[in-house]
Amino acid sequence: MSKDSNNKTADSSTRTIDPYKTDLFTRIVSLSPKFLLLLLILPVLGGLVSVLLPAFSWVPALEQTTVSLQGFNDLWQTPGLIQMVALSIATGLISTLLAFVMTLMILAAFFNSVWLTRIERLLSPILVIPHAAAAIAVGFLIAPSGMFSRLISPWLSGWELAPGGMFPHDPYGISIILGLTLKELPFLLLMALGALAQPELGKKLRQQYKVALNLGYYPITAFFKAVLPVLYPFLRLPILAVLAYASASVEMPLILGPNTPPTLAVTIMQWFNDVDLNLRIKASAGALLQLALTGGLIALWLGAERIIKTCFNGMLVNGKRNYADALWQKITAALTAVVIGFILLALIGLVMWSVAGFWRFPAVLPEQLVLLHFQSAFTQMGTPLFNTITIGIVSTVFAIVLTLLCLEAEQLSKKPLSTFTSLIIYLPLLVPSIAFLFGLVWLQQLVNNQTAFFNVAFTHLLFVLPYVFLSLASSYRRLDPRFAHVAASLGATPARVFLQVKLPQLFAPILIAIALGLAISFGQYLPTLLAGGGRIATITTEAVTLANGASRRTSAVYAIIQMALPLVGFILAWILPKYFFKSGKNSSR
Amino acid sequence: MQSSLQIKNLQLYRQGELLLSLDEQIAGGEILTVMGPSGSGKSSLLNWLTGTLPNGFTAIGEVWLNDENVSHLPTHLRHIGVLYQDALLFSHLSVAGNIAFAMPKSNKNSNKKQRREKIEQALAQVGLAGMGDRHPDNLSGGQQARVALLRTLLSAPKAILLDEPFSKLDTQLRVDTRQLVFEQIRTHKLPAIMVTHDYSDAEAANGKVIHLDL
Numbered sequence: 001m002s003k004d005s006n007n008k009t010a011d012s013s014t015r016t017i018d019p020y021k022t023d024l025f026t027r028i029v030s031l032s033p034k035f036l037l038l039l040l041i042l043p044v045l046g047g048l049v050s051v052l053l054p055a056f057s058w059v060p061a062l063e064q065t066t067v068s069l070q071g072f073n074d075l076w077q078t079p080g081l082i083q084m085v086a087l088s089i090a091t092g093l094i095s096t097l098l099a100f101v102m103t104l105m106i107l108a109a110f111f112n113s114v115w116l117t118r119i120e121r122l123l124s125p126i127l128v129i130p131h132a133a134a135a136i137a138v139g140f141l142i143a144p145s146g147m148f149s150r151l152i153s154p155w156l157s158g159w160e161l162a163p164g165g166m167f168p169h170d171p172y173g174i175s176i177i178l179g180l181t182l183k184e185l186p187f188l189l190l191m192a193l194g195a196l197a198q199p200e201l202g203k204k205l206r207q208q209y210k211v212a213l214n215l216g217y218y219p220i221t222a223f224f225k226a227v228l229p230v231l232y233p234f235l236r237l238p239i240l241a242v243l244a245y246a247s248a249s250v251e252m253p254l255i256l257g258p259n260t261p262p263t264l265a266v267t268i269m270q271w272f273n274d275v276d277l278n279l280r281i282k283a284s285a286g287a288l289l290q291l292a293l294t295g296g297l298i299a300l301w302l303g304a305e306r307i308i309k310t311c312f313n314g315m316l317v318n319g320k321r322n323y324a325d326a327l328w329q330k331i332t333a334a335l336t337a338v339v340i341g342f343i344l345l346a347l348i349g350l351v352m353w354s355v356a357g358f359w360r361f362p363a364v365l366p367e368q369l370v371l372l373h374f375q376s377a378f379t380q381m382g383t384p385l386f387n388t389i390t391i392g393i394v395s396t397v398f399a400i401v402l403t404l405l406c407l408e409a410e411q412l413s414k415k416p417l418s419t420f421t422s423l424i425i426y427l428p429l430l431v432p433s434i435a436f437l438f439g440l441v442w443l444q445q446l447v448n449n450q451t452a453f454f455n456v457a458f459t460h461l462l463f464v465l466p467y468v469f470l471s472l473a474s475s476y477r478r479l480d481p482r483f484a485h486v487a488a489s490l491g492a493t494p495a496r497v498f499l500q501v502k503l504p505q506l507f508a509p510i511l512i513a514i515a516l517g518l519a520i521s522f523g524q525y526l527p528t529l530l531a532g533g534g535r536i537a538t539i540t541t542e543a544v545t546l547a548n549g550a551s552r553r554t555s556a557v558y559a560i561i562q563m564a565l566p567l568v569g570f571i572l573a574w575i576l577p578k579y580f581f582k583s584g585k586n587s588s589r
Numbered sequence: 590m591q592s593s594l595q596i597k598n599l600q601l602y603r604q605g606e607l608l609l610s611l612d613e614q615i616a617g618g619e620i621l622t623v624m625g626p627s628g629s630g631k632s633s634l635l636n637w638l639t640g641t642l643p644n645g646f647t648a649i650g651e652v653w654l655n656d657e658n659v660s661h662l663p664t665h666l667r668h669i670g671v672l673y674q675d676a677l678l679f680s681h682l683s684v685a686g687n688i689a690f691a692m693p694k695s696n697k698n699s700n701k702k703q704r705r706e707k708i709e710q711a712l713a714q715v716g717l718a719g720m721g722d723r724h725p726d727n728l729s730g731g732q733q734a735r736v737a738l739l740r741t742l743l744s745a746p747k748a749i750l751l752d753e754p755f756s757k758l759d760t761q762l763r764v765d766t767r768q769l770v771f772e773q774i775r776t777h778k779l780p781a782i783m784v785t786h787d788y789s790d791a792e793a794a795n796g797k798v799i800h801l802d803l
Contacts, residue, residue: 488664504681581681
């Protein structure tokens with residue numbers, strides 16, 4: 001029943017009530033979006049404020065209650081500050097730009113071709129590899145004694161001994177750029193393919209593309225002129241998230257970056273973790289600088305977007321149908337092959353290091369294969385493994401339940417979530433985590449000091465939630481509403497419709513979202529380190545620690561475990577729907 | 590008690606514009622046919638009756654079912670069953686599961702075996718004996734339509750709405766299915782409203798026909 005409130009006067013004989021606010025379930029559902037907002041806004045904004053105050057020297061805990069610019073003065077006098085900032089900007093911007101351009105090239109060259117699905121299948125596992133593990137693998141590949149130099153030695157290079165070299169940890173951040181690009185390319189590509197998988201949008205774009213081809217446009221030109229202008233808005237948010245992450249992350253720069261000086265984010269982290277608490281004022285000022293840096297990059301990107309749009313608008317309709325299409329096709333194919341080869345080689349190298357016994361330099365294969373490293377790692381891995389999995393499960397289950405309730409609220413109230421809510425959901429992806437996490441940790445310490453486990457799980461939730469929401473929203477909104485109507489007309493309560501009709505229909509997407517949530521939680525480094533106060537060790541924190549210093553073989557084992565954990569989740573998410581709640585199309589009858 | 594469905598002074602608006610107005614009473618076993626081009630508000634009428642009117646639509650008026658005003662009740666408490674042109678069987682449940690989902694839990698058939706027997710009987714009545722464990726996606730279109738009908742009937746509705754229920758079936762199947770559905774509506778003495786744009790449906794319904802214009 002849906003009486004219009006405007007017609008209340010004309011409709012005095014019947015009561016006007018919202019049909020969905022009738023029982024406990026529907027009340028909980030209708031409150032869930034507000035709860036979601038609070039859950040995201042409070043920690044992120046609270047965290048930002050708690051960084052803002054110390055940045056201006058207001059730290060009651062350190063008996064500093066006078067507002068001053070001392071922190072910023074200290075910050076400006078840090079030797080090498082310019083290099084740190086430049087390194088952060090360069091690595092963030094260049095890696096995002098490279099990943100974006102290559103995403104476009106792959107899409108353009110293989111749009112509507114079977115190769116696009118093949119590339120998608122090859123690259124999608126990369127998505128679940130945590131940044132730390134990817135960094136370790138890339139580091140092994142480009143190290144002076146890594147797979148590259150082994151493959152070309154000694155026959156080509158003449159190296160009999162491992163050469164000296166600047167990779168990884170090169171002062172220009174090339175290794176970081178390489179690592180970030182390889183990790184973000186699959187993400188952007190899959191986000192684009194996800195947008196194209198939306199039934200209406202995908203169909204429309206494929207038709208537009210076909211029309212352009214029929215009009216004589218060459219394939220790549222057709223993509224850029226007829227598809228990209230419509231597709232780009234769907235890519236904007238993922239790109240900005242990548243840019244924000246790349247300019248402020250710590251895992252990749254810690255493992256692949258230079259130390260003298262490191263990137264800004266890494267430096268801030270070191271200051272915050274310093275035993276000298278007075279460094280925290282400088283660190284807070286640094287966090288604000290990081291915020292400005294990331295914000296500036298986002299503004300720069302949005303500005304460049306405008307400029308490019310204005311400059312190239314005329315080209316869209318100039319009628320030119322070919323811009324060296326054949327050449328670009330070849331370049332893209334070659335580049336794609338290089339990228340995939342690079343990733344495969346890195347993974348193979350990683351596996352070989354994890355089982356390598358004695359491995360002399362120019363040899364491409366180790367002389368012995370041993371399981372010793374796995375065995376010794378497993379004996380020390382119990383607690384981190386337990387922490388990783390339990391924190392992942394707690395944060396993911398919470399994220400899934402909240403996401404489902406919010407999406408159900410959207411359907412029951414027949415109103416889409418407000419733009420504000422949708423934006424807030426992605427807030428933790430756009431605000432550099434280093435800028436609000438420290439503040440959040442201070443807040444958490446104010447509230448309760450003891451439950452490090454809860455603090456870590458809660459902080460993970462902030463990062464798990466956006467991805468889970470992103471992953472579930474489109475399937476939930478695509479459900480045929482008539483099934484719910486039929487069930488309700490058969491007498492099923494809203495709770496029963498939700499639990500027994502909608503959830504079983506969404507079984508496969510929910511499992512994928514769970515696997516994704518777990519993968520995101522497994523991969524978190526900085527939130528785990530900070531919220532846990534160093535007391536909660538996970539596979540990821542151990543892997544990053546080991547990557548700097550410990551043996552390459554142990555490090556490889558941890559990186560492999562890091563990759564295996566999320567992979568197990570995704571394999572389960574792929575297999576289980578074949579046995580439960582299967583639809584007839586999959587059964588063999 | 591004679592069951593009846595009454596629409597009292599309905600005025601249905603789309604974006605504030607009057608779409609249709611209706612004042613009808615349908616006795617048990619009668620089928621009111623509503624015809625009209627798409628966009629004339631046929632489906633919105635059914636949505637209003639079940640309480641699932643989408644945003645952008647507004648309505649004033651009341652629905653009375655067996656002398657009870659159900660206008661303020663949520664969908665699941667109205668006991669108005671709907672048959673769509675698609676069977677919309679839940680593909681995560683078996684054929685029997687789909688019907689069991691609809692059967693209310695009463696003392697009469699509370700135990701599992703009795704419920705199952707009742708389902709089997711009902712299936713046999715419409716020529717689907719022994720198909721309870723089949724997966725709904727593996728049935729033919731006509732079989733699916735019959736399961737959907739049973740599902741609605743066994744939910745013990747007080748009225749039935751038919752939303753172009755036969756339009757996806759081919760001619761012979763259409764005649765047979767239609768006959769079965771109408772028979773059941775008459776046997777159970779249920780008031781029914783059918784929305785269609787097929788004249789043979791209207792003829793077969795053998796009741797009042799309302800034509801809506803754009």
